[in-house]
Amino acid sequence: MTPGGAERTVNVLAIAGSDPSGGAGIQADLKSIAAGGGYGMAAITALTAQNTQGVRGVHVPPAAFVTAQLDAVSDDVRIDAVKIGMLADASVVEAVGEWLRRVRPPHVVLDPVMIATSGDALLDPAAADALLRLIPLADLITPNVPELAAIAGDPAATSWEAALEQALRVARRHGVRVLAKSGHLEGSLAPDALVLPDGSVAEFAGQRIETSNTHGTGCSLSSGIATRAARFAGDWVRAAAEAKAWLSESLRAAEVLEVGSGHGPVNHLAGLWARGGLETRPSPEEIREEWWSGIAEVRRQTDELGFIRRLVDGTLARRDFLDYVAQDVIYLRAYARVLARAAELAPTTEEQAFWAKASQGAIIGEILLHRDRLGAEAADAAASGAVPASPATEGYVNHLLAAGTRGYEEGIAAVLPCYWVYSDLGMRLARGELGVSARASDHPYAEWIAAYDNAEFAADTETAIGYVTRAASRADPATRDRMRRAFEAAAVWEREFFGQTAAG
Numbered sequence: 001m002t003p004g005g006a007e008r009t010v011n012v013l014a015i016a017g018s019d020p021s022g023g024a025g026i027q028a029d030l031k032s033i034a035a036g037g038g039y040g041m042a043a044i045t046a047l048t049a050q051n052t053q054g055v056r057g058v059h060v061p062p063a064a065f066v067t068a069q070l071d072a073v074s075d076d077v078r079i080d081a082v083k084i085g086m087l088a089d090a091s092v093v094e095a096v097g098e099w100l101r102r103v104r105p106p107h108v109v110l111d112p113v114m115i116a117t118s119g120d121a122l123l124d125p126a127a128a129d130a131l132l133r134l135i136p137l138a139d140l141i142t143p144n145v146p147e148l149a150a151i152a153g154d155p156a157a158t159s160w161e162a163a164l165e166q167a168l169r170v171a172r173r174h175g176v177r178v179l180a181k182s183g184h185l186e187g188s189l190a191p192d193a194l195v196l197p198d199g200s201v202a203e204f205a206g207q208r209i210e211t212s213n214t215h216g217t218g219c220s221l222s223s224g225i226a227t228r229a230a231r232f233a234g235d236w237v238r239a240a241a242e243a244k245a246w247l248s249e250s251l252r253a254a255e256v257l258e259v260g261s262g263h264g265p266v267n268h269l270a271g272l273w274a275r276g277g278l279e280t281r282p283s284p285e286e287i288r289e290e291w292w293s294g295i296a297e298v299r300r301q302t303d304e305l306g307f308i309r310r311l312v313d314g315t316l317a318r319r320d321f322l323d324y325v326a327q328d329v330i331y332l333r334a335y336a337r338v339l340a341r342a343a344e345l346a347p348t349t350e351e352q353a354f355w356a357k358a359s360q361g362a363i364i365g366e367i368l369l370h371r372d373r374l375g376a377e378a379a380d381a382a383a384s385g386a387v388p389a390s391p392a393t394e395g396y397v398n399h400l401l402a403a404g405t406r407g408y409e410e411g412i413a414a415v416l417p418c419y420w421v422y423s424d425l426g427m428r429l430a431r432g433e434l435g436v437s438a439r440a441s442d443h444p445y446a447e448w449i450a451a452y453d454n455a456e457f458a459a460d461t462e463t464a465i466g467y468v469t470r471a472a473s474r475a476d477p478a479t480r481d482r483m484r485r486a487f488e489a490a491a492v493w494e495r496e497f498f499g500q501t502a503a504g
């Protein structure tokens, strides 16, 4: 399963500091990468002790250990994009630079983190020059207004135009794409712009969202862009546009979170949650097992029916058998209509062909088989409506027809017991599991039983189970529940149908 269907899942490495309160740093990066459709990895450059109110402390590991983390990943994993955040001090900046020069990951976003939203320093001021030397190793840098000013060597911009102008100079001077961001400016608009060294500018409009929950917006945006740049094969404009749209949605949803009393985090997964991303899908195999054991009691009761018992030992009265066959002729015509409707609604040509063939088989094959038993006249009478449908036949047929009108999924779930219960019964009868082996050539109902115990019917049953359980696995939970109810009700009707003659 990948975010875009056939698309391969991109592996995105965040090289950043940890924020134990979960809103910024690698915690934000991993959520953002996941929300953007990537597989997130994290090499930790620093531990911070921080929350939504501020940074209480920073612990920086030896630079060699940062390198060890990076090598552990790059020695083993294909890296499709890298996002770099907090680097803490010059030794870590150098270690990351050395690794980037050696490994050359395909898409590199550098968020030149210097100061947290709360105003605390996240980069040793003595490391600013080292950070500038990393810029040529990045495809895109995403400085906020104060960081852009620091890189440009200017005072902070106070207008969007001034920020754009600084971004342009930085892009030219360093030969790098620059994302200018308006988060730290004022006004009702909050645009971002992708500025290229050749002077071209792609601006992304945005409304300023009334919120103080902006902790980690820069981290989240930069890893969201890195993820999408890899997914969109280096289309940076599309990556930045879609990442901003996602961030705006996540910012708007931030207020429902209750995290801390300072600058709260954005709600990274709100869009996915709202669009139904929380449900765990059962596999087709799990559904098969669950549905089959769900009708175990009904199957046991079916085995115990007088009709089945007498069919097995050969003592079933001919009259009862013929009554059953006459009702089955009526049933099969309606069943064939439900199968034809399934063919009409089938999502694939393969399924369409399967149900269409099954429909034809139900009319021609089985009705002809029954004609041999009933005699042409009686069979035609049953098929033409001259023989009244019994309550069990009427009930079963109505259930199938109603399920069929409610859609493909329910229709095929309702017809499944007709395959599965018969095939199972046919196989067990032939094997002698229910008593005498009904395969004995002098058995009065050997031919009828053999019709349901053959390799072709068993294969069709497997195919039908496959289509139904895969459809149920794909379906939303409400549809899956309705499918299961249609299946179980049909299994009960199978029991009623067998039990309707005088044999009981």
Ligand SMILES: Nc1ncnc2c1ncn2[C@@H]1O[C@H](COP(=O)(O)OP(=O)(O)OP(=O)(O)O)[C@@H](O)[C@H]1O
Residues within 6 Å of the ligand: 024, 115, 116, 117, 143, 144, 145, 181, 182, 183, 184, 190, 191, 192, 206, 207, 208, 209, 210, 211, 214, 215, 216, 217, 218, 219, 220, 221, 244, 247, 248, 251
């Ligand atoms: N109130 C807001 N409404 C809409 N968008 C916003 C708002 N605040 C920030 N953004 C957007 O969030 C992204 C990050 O911008 P910002 O300039 O705040 O980065 P930053 O300072 O690096 O973030 P951080 O808080 O992580 O340090 C940008 O796309 C910006 O447009």
Ligand SMILES: Cc1ncc(CO)c(N)n1
Residues within 6 Å of the ligand: 016, 017, 018, 019, 024, 025, 026, 048, 085, 086, 113, 115, 116, 117, 122, 215, 216, 217, 218, 219
């Ligand atoms: C660890 C870390 N990285 C980045 C930022 C910037 O928001 C932060 N507050 N904490």
